[in-house]
Amino acid sequence: MVLGTVLHMIRLTALTQVLPRCPATHAWLATAVLGSWAVTEVSRYTMYVFKSFGPARVLRMVVPIVTFPIGCSTEAYSAWLVFQQDNLPVALKAALTGMLAINVLLGPTMAYPVFLKKGLEAMGLRKTKEKKKE
Amino acid sequence: MLIPSVFQPPLSTVVDALNPIALVGWSYVAMLVATTPAENLNEAAAPACIALEIICVLEVVRMALVRLYFSCFKPFMSVRIHFKLAASSSHSFQCVSRLFR
Numbered sequence: 001m002v003l004g005t006v007l008h009m010i011r012l013t014a015l016t017q018v019l020p021r022c023p024a025t026h027a028w029l030a031t032a033v034l035g036s037w038a039v040t041e042v043s044r045y046t047m048y049v050f051k052s053f054g055p056a057r058v059l060r061m062v063v064p065i066v067t068f069p070i071g072c073s074t075e076a077y078s079a080w081l082v083f084q085q086d087n088l089p090v091a092l093k094a095a096l097t098g099m100l101a102i103n104v105l106l107g108p109t110m111a112y113p114v115f116l117k118k119g120l121e122a123m124g125l126r127k128t129k130e131k132k133k134e
Numbered sequence: 135m136l137i138p139s140v141f142q143p144p145l146s147t148v149v150d151a152l153n154p155i156a157l158v159g160w161s162y163v164a165m166l167v168a169t170t171p172a173e174n175l176n177e178a179a180a181p182a183c184i185a186l187e188i189i190c191v192l193e194v195v196r197m198a199l200v201r202l203y204f205s206c207f208k209p210f211m212s213v214r215i216h217f218k219l220a221a222s223s224s225h226s227f228q229c230v231s232r233l234f235r
Contacts, residue, residue, distance in 0.1 A: 019176040027172035038164035045157035
């Protein structure tokens with residue numbers, strides 16, 4: 001629940017504050033950020049809608065292995081570009097600092113290993129904990 | 135968190151109602167990403183993305199409320215479960231009357 005709250009706060013900040021302020025020369029960032037979100041969410045909701053369809057679960061676990069690094073890094077880069085701009089409100093600077101800290105420090109070290117572990121388990125490339133106990 | 139089976143049908147009904155909407159919405163965003171020039175993408179996709187994010191936030195809020203409900207009203211919850219079970223039971227009268235002994 002905490003992860004979900006943080007994730008959606010970052011996304012709403014990116015949507016309303018970061019991407020609209022990104023320089024036109026870096027317009028590709030919107031494609032990368034929104035594309036990674038869309039692909040991740042399509043795979044997630046496909047699993048929710050087609051619960052009994054096994055490959056949907058595997059897809060949902062495997063897709064973030066690719067999309068998370070793309071989304072996380074491009075969100076952080078776009079936040080950094082906006083952070084460097086002049087005349088930003090203090091509250092926005094604080095939000096961008098938090099966003100950068102989460103995307104640069106916590107995302108790759110705490111969130112991504114979990115996604116990687118789940119994805120590898122879903123693909124059968126890593127044993128699950130239960131199997132280890134046996 | 136373990137949700138008693140009595141509460142599962144209404145809860146999953148709400149979740150299931152939102153999921154197809156979100157799937158269609160995110161598919162639409164994916165299509166926009168694929169077809170819209172990068173310069174105009176944020177303007178084109180932002181309203182849909184914000185609406186979809188609100189659905190996601192609602193899911194988080196609902197989970198928080200469910201947790202709050204179960205932690206605050208746990209003593210009453212068991213009574214409600216018994217009531218529901220009793221209502222669907224052929225021995226409803228005995229079950230309900232047992233609650234009030």
